[in-house]
Amino acid sequence: MSAHGGGGAAATADVVEGVEQPRLDLARRFIQGDLAELRVVLILAVIWAIFYIQEPRFLSSVNLTNLVLQATAVGLVAVGVTMVLLLGEIDLSVGAVSGLCGAIMAVLIEQKGWSPYLGIAAAVLAGTAIGLFQGSVFTQFAIPSFVVTLAGLLAWPGAQLEVLGETGTVNITNSKVTGLVSTFYSDTVGWIFAVIAIAAFAGFTLLGRQRRVRAGLPAPPVGQLVLRIVLVAVAVLVAVWVLNDDRGLPLAVLILLGFVLLFFYITTRTTFGRHIFAVGGNSEAARRAGINVRRVRVVVFAIAGMMAAIGGIMAASRLLAVNQSSGAGDFLLLAIAAPVIAGTSLFGGRGSVWHALLGALVIQSISNGMDLLGLESSVKFMVTGAVLLAAVIIDAIARRQRQAAGRV
Amino acid sequence: MNGNTPVLALKGVSKSFGPVQALSEVDFEVHDGEVVALVGDNGAGKSTLVKCIAGIHPADEGTILFEGTEVQITHPTDATDLGIATVYQDLALCDNLDVVENLYLGREETGEGPAAVTRQMDEVAMEKRTGELLSRLAVTIVNLRAEVGTLSGGQRQQVAIARSLLGNPKVVILDEPTAALGVRQTAQVLDLIKRLREEGHGVVVISHNLADVFEVADRVFVLRLGREAGDFAAGESSQEEVVAAITGAEFGGNGDQAGGER
Numbered sequence: 001m002s003a004h005g006g007g008g009a010a011a012t013a014d015v016v017e018g019v020e021q022p023r024l025d026l027a028r029r030f031i032q033g034d035l036a037e038l039r040v041v042l043i044l045a046v047i048w049a050i051f052y053i054q055e056p057r058f059l060s061s062v063n064l065t066n067l068v069l070q071a072t073a074v075g076l077v078a079v080g081v082t083m084v085l086l087l088g089e090i091d092l093s094v095g096a097v098s099g100l101c102g103a104i105m106a107v108l109i110e111q112k113g114w115s116p117y118l119g120i121a122a123a124v125l126a127g128t129a130i131g132l133f134q135g136s137v138f139t140q141f142a143i144p145s146f147v148v149t150l151a152g153l154l155a156w157p158g159a160q161l162e163v164l165g166e167t168g169t170v171n172i173t174n175s176k177v178t179g180l181v182s183t184f185y186s187d188t189v190g191w192i193f194a195v196i197a198i199a200a201f202a203g204f205t206l207l208g209r210q211r212r213v214r215a216g217l218p219a220p221p222v223g224q225l226v227l228r229i230v231l232v233a234v235a236v237l238v239a240v241w242v243l244n245d246d247r248g249l250p251l252a253v254l255i256l257l258g259f260v261l262l263f264f265y266i267t268t269r270t271t272f273g274r275h276i277f278a279v280g281g282n283s284e285a286a287r288r289a290g291i292n293v294r295r296v297r298v299v300v301f302a303i304a305g306m307m308a309a310i311g312g313i314m315a316a317s318r319l320l321a322v323n324q325s326s327g328a329g330d331f332l333l334l335a336i337a338a339p340v341i342a343g344t345s346l347f348g349g350r351g352s353v354w355h356a357l358l359g360a361l362v363i364q365s366i367s368n369g370m371d372l373l374g375l376e377s378s379v380k381f382m383v384t385g386a387v388l389l390a391a392v393i394i395d396a397i398a399r400r401q402r403q404a405a406g407r408v
Numbered sequence: 409m410n411g412n413t414p415v416l417a418l419k420g421v422s423k424s425f426g427p428v429q430a431l432s433e434v435d436f437e438v439h440d441g442e443v444v445a446l447v448g449d450n451g452a453g454k455s456t457l458v459k460c461i462a463g464i465h466p467a468d469e470g471t472i473l474f475e476g477t478e479v480q481i482t483h484p485t486d487a488t489d490l491g492i493a494t495v496y497q498d499l500a501l502c503d504n505l506d507v508v509e510n511l512y513l514g515r516e517e518t519g520e521g522p523a524a525v526t527r528q529m530d531e532v533a534m535e536k537r538t539g540e541l542l543s544r545l546a547v548t549i550v551n552l553r554a555e556v557g558t559l560s561g562g563q564r565q566q567v568a569i570a571r572s573l574l575g576n577p578k579v580v581i582l583d584e585p586t587a588a589l590g591v592r593q594t595a596q597v598l599d600l601i602k603r604l605r606e607e608g609h610g611v612v613v614i615s616h617n618l619a620d621v622f623e624v625a626d627r628v629f630v631l632r633l634g635r636e637a638g639d640f641a642a643g644e645s646s647q648e649e650v651v652a653a654i655t656g657a658e659f660g661g662n663g664d665q666a667g668g669e670r
Binding site: 211212215216217265269270271272274275277278280281282284285286288289290291349350402 | 501528
């Protein structure tokens, strides 16, 4: 079956050889996972429609704001997971690391009397150090990353119990920490943000095109870019309008967006990001191209640890407490499922940091919607598992379609 | 051969792996603007010879002269630094990256000012130079932003060869560049090899395909059981002579084996 498909594709490649690259039609690109963002937006629309029909309150501004706040912790952890997935590796310890680092922050600030800034910095540093350690063990001994981080998944919750001590729960009262999630900006600030965001996006898009035109390189048609700018503008304006209708633009959303943008820049514009994709695509080729594969891997695992810590801090801020089950349960799987649902490949070399944000919204929408409908935990677990499975199957199908078309 | 100094010359190079003598006192040279085909049966020592030049397996004995100066090549970077580029059969391309990204992999151009601090890449410059390099080599790939995995085998080979030229090497070594390619794709790759010669590179091509060898090579160097078994000027010798040297048969007796080799 697949051999047959491969033969057909090879024949096709021969025919188009030397002629213009075949224009993949929209449907094929969709199946092969090239239009993953479009796919995930459609999935999100379907999910929202279903829950809206069942319970109109789902699309109320209050619930949507809550949904976004719930999604920030998973989204931040998922940013780090996405980077690891781009390498073709996996980090199973991020949930545990987020719990441990949340606990470190809570104990330092609430019990040891550290300033909130120092406490947060210490927690982020601890997460980074854990990631650095796991990445070093993984590369030094050439052990599969899932085993190394599985050990972390078992070990770090133990450290979390140790840090939390006798009571097992630390309540968070420090206003700086709770303010991470409970701060909302006024309507005016929201609109100013929207205008700046749209202007920046339009500016970068059009300036980038202009640079290509000036260098005599092929550039996308202006109409296509304008359409893209309009779509982004509408999405931003609607989002700000909904948020303003409730409590306003949350600081948590800005934090999430900030990290997504930072790592989007790193992965797509810097040499380091290019090397991540190269290692994920063909580590031997990357090594022979003179890339320090080991360094790339260790740094990415450190980033995953850092983002896990930041996600853990946001989760603690939202729940106003850290306890023994922080970072446990389905948190890890949600953080891994999020980018995969949105189209980041489990096989490495393909994906985008934006998938972390989009996927987190999808995952959180399902969770939030089921809560709203008052479904039992039993149902919730099974539905979430089914969604993850479906996402992985979509990824595998996209990969097979690419291979059938002669792509890897 | 030409009176001028060869860009790369090996003298009395020997290499053994344990009891196996892979190369025995081989003399081999390449000149600027010359394509030398390296042929021989499986296990004749072609790959070992190339690996000695590329610094993967340093030679046990013998000397290597680069532009007339004796050099030590004990590590792949030694070869690269001298200006010897090798394109291996597996090409070492990242299929998930596009043509520009693969060409500049590991030596990305970065912008200036703040972009230099964050190591931000100058995509426009890289794409422009990729286009210039490929058109100079008469390689036609319409979309430089197409993933290499979507290209045909011939185009992938062309990309791999073009990539080896970025460091402006003096000698380019190609390991079986036409293996597993169709007729037209083979022609494209052979054209590219001729282009390398025109640009003044010394080119060493390992090949099993004598038709390709005779189309592109100036000289055919035959190895047999680790020893030099013949050094033919391509224009003045026949495939039968080369086959005889490869197999060790008397010339004329087994001339029809040329058909068998194909």
